[in-house]
Amino acid sequence: DVKVTQSSRYLVKRTGEKVFLECVQDMDHENMFWYRQDPGLGLRLIYFSYDVKMKEKGDIPEGYSVSREKKERFSLILESASTNQTSMYLCASSSPLGTENTGELFFGEGSRLTVL
Amino acid sequence: AQSVTQLGSHVSVSEGALVLLRCNYSSSVPPYLFWYVQYPNQGLQLLLKYTSAATLVKGINGFEAEFKKSETSFHLTKPSAHMSDAAEYFCAVTRGGYQKVTFGTGTKLQVIP
Numbered sequence: 001d002v003k004v005t006q007s008s009r010y011l012v013k014r015t016g017e018k019v020f021l022e023c024v025q026d027m028d029h030e031n032m033f034w035y036r037q038d039p040g041l042g043l044r045l046i047y048f049s050y051d052v053k054m055k056e057k058g059d060i061p062e063g064y065s066v067s068r069e070k071k072e073r074f075s076l077i078l079e080s081a082s083t084n085q086t087s088m089y090l091c092a093s094s095s096p097l098g099t100e101n102t103g104e105l106f107f108g109e110g111s112r113l114t115v116l
Numbered sequence: 117a118q119s120v121t122q123l124g125s126h127v128s129v130s131e132g133a134l135v136l137l138r139c140n141y142s143s144s145v146p147p148y149l150f151w152y153v154q155y156p157n158q159g160l161q162l163l164l165k166y167t168s169a170a171t172l173v174k175g176i177n178g179f180e181a182e183f184k185k186s187e188t189s190f191h192l193t194k195p196s197a198h199m200s201d202a203a204e205y206f207c208a209v210t211r212g213g214y215q216k217v218t219f220g221t222g223t224k225l226q227v228i229p
Contacts, residue, residue, distance in 0.1 A: 004159070033217075035219075040125065040221060041221060042206060042219045042220055042221035042222050043160075043206065043219040044219075045216065045217070045218075048216065058216070090159055090160070092159075092160075103148050103150075103165075103167075103210050103217070104150070104162050104165060105150075105152075105160070105162070105208075105217060107152075107159030107160045107161065108159050109157075109158055109159045110157075110158070110159050
C-alpha cells in the first residue's frame with residue numbers, strides 16, 4: 001500500500017522555537033508538497049519540490065523553509081515559530097503529469113501544530 | 117491563474133437524500149479537476165478526477181461529478197447519502213506544469229439520521 005508518512009501527528013511548541021516537520025513517501029514520486037490547512041481557508045500551498053534539492057515557493061512561503069536532500073523525504077522548517085503558525089500541516093506527493101499520471105496527490109495524515 | 121470556488125461551507129442532508137456539492141473553477145487552459153475527501157483527523161484522499169476524457173466521472177463510494185465547460189462547473193453528486201459520507205470535501209484544479217494544485221475552501225457535509 002502506497003504511503004506518505006508524517007513524523008508527528010501532534011506537536012506543541014513555544015513561540016520562537018525552531019520546528020521541523022518531516023515527510024517521507026515510498027512511491028518514488030518526483031513531486032512533493034507542503035500545505036497548510038485552516039478552517040474556512042482550505043489548503044494553501046507553502047512550498048513544493050519537483051526534484052531533489054529543488055524547491056519552489058507556493059502561495060504562503062513567508063516564515064517557512066524546506067529541505068529535500070533525498071527523493072523520498074521533504075522537510076518543512078519553521079525557523080522561529082509564531083502563534084499564527086498554529087495550524088494543520090499536510091504533506092503530499094505525486095508523479096509528474098504524463099500519459100499514465102493524472103496529477104493525483106497522495107497525502108499524509110497531517111501534523112497538527114500548536115504554538116503557544 | 118487558476119482558482120476554485122466551492123459554494124457552501126456547510127451542507128446538511130438527510131440520510132438517503134441526494135448529495136450535491138458545488139464547485140466552479142477558473143482556468144485559462146483546459147484543467148484537470150479533482151474531488152478529495154477528508155475524514156476527521158485524517159489526510160485527504162482522492163474521490164474522483166476529470167482529465168479531459170469522459171465528462172461524467174465516477175468515483176469511489178458512489179460519488180460522481182460532471183464536467184460542464186460552458187458553466188465552468190464540476191459539481192459532486194451522490195444519489196443517496198449515507199452516514200459514513202459525513203466528511204469535508206475539497207474541489208481542486210491543476211493545469212499541469214509542476215502540478216501546482218489549487219484547492220477550494222472545502223464543504224463540510226453533515227448527514228442527518
